[in-house]
Each structure stands twice: as structure tokens, then as C-alpha cells.
Amino acid sequence: MSIEPETVTLWRPVGPQELELIEQSDMKVFPPRLPEQPIFYPVLTEDYAIKIARDWNVKASGSGFVTRFDVLKSFLDNYDVQKAGGRAHLEYWIPAEEMNSFNDAIVGRIEVTKQFP
Template sequence: MELTTLYRPVGPNELRKIEDSGWKRFPKRLAEQPIFYPVMNEEYAIQIARDWNVPASGSGFVTKFALPADYLKKYTVENVGGPIHNELWVPAEELEDFNDHIVGGIVVTKSFYKE
């Protein structure tokens, strides 16, 4: 089975919920968050965690996880800026199924804190 590695920048509240799941699931989206958007590369995830999450909440984290490439084909890659700014847009109502397809666990690869 071919796997695709994805990244998700998160703040401390979302990280706590991921940890509470046993490092297996991303939490449900809030009503004002209709899309779950994992990103396609670690460089972009670092930008978000460091430049957005840290100022907003005091810390930011990059998570890494994998799903079967065949499963992910149903989602299109959306570019939201420069060459590295590629995301998958997963409708919030599909997040539970998305979580069910995570192979292995979710790991933290980078941590950033307000100085």
C-alpha cells in the first residue's frame, strides 16, 4: 500500500485533543471551520505553526501523519499562495472517515514557542 505523508500545523489546544485521542485522530471542526486542511509539505506547515500559531496562542506544532494514497485521490490539492502552499481540503463532515484512514499515528515533528 502506497502512503502519502501529510502535515498539520496546530496550536496547543488542538495538540491536546490529538494527544487525548492516543495520537490517532484530529478533533472535530468548529462550526465556523467547514474545511480541515492538512498541508502537503513540512516547510509550509512550519510557516503556519511558527508564524500564525505562536502569535495567536503562544506555541505552534507541526504534526506528521500518513494515509493511503488511493484514499486521498478523492481530494484535490489546492494551492493557496506560493509554490509550497499546497493543501488538501477535506470537508468537515468527512473528518471522521479521514481519521479512520490514518495509518500509524500522528507525530509532532517541530515545536515553536513565543520567546
């Protein structure tokens, strides 16, 4: 009997261009960060991801999507949860240069849970 590794479910709001890159990976990895994006910030709640996708991504690109995925807890244990504003705005800050390691820690596939508008 094998023991499943412990995972943490996270969410990530994305725009249409980022979603297209995720789809090109067969929904397995997030794309590398752009030079002006030194941090990748997955969030801890779907409500927070919805707020960002609906209020920011739609304004910036016409549509927003919420993704959900599981990450190895052992990987996330290397990072502190950051508070970005209010108590409900909790996220991890993953340095861009650690995206390959982050993607390697994703268990299963990335799925889209919400779309706006």
C-alpha cells in the same frame, strides 16, 4: 507476504488546544472541526507547516506545533491538491463532515515533529 497499502505523508500545523485533543486520542485522530471551521487542511510539506505553526499559531495561541502523519493514498485520490497562495503552499481541503473518514484513513500515529517557540 502482505502488501502494505500506499500512503502519503502529510503535515498539519496545530495550536496547543488542538494538540491536546490529538493527545487525548492517543495520537490517532484529529478532532472534529469547530462550526466556524468548515475545512480541514493538511499540507503537503513540512516547510509550509512550519511557516504556519511559527508565524500563525504562535501569534494566535502562544505556541505552535507541526504534526506528521500518513494517510491512505486511496482516500486522498478523492481530493485535488489546492494551491493556497504561492507554489509552495499546497494542501488538501477536507470538508468537516468527512473528518471521520479522513481519520479512518490515517495509518499509524500522528507525531509532533516541531514546536515553536
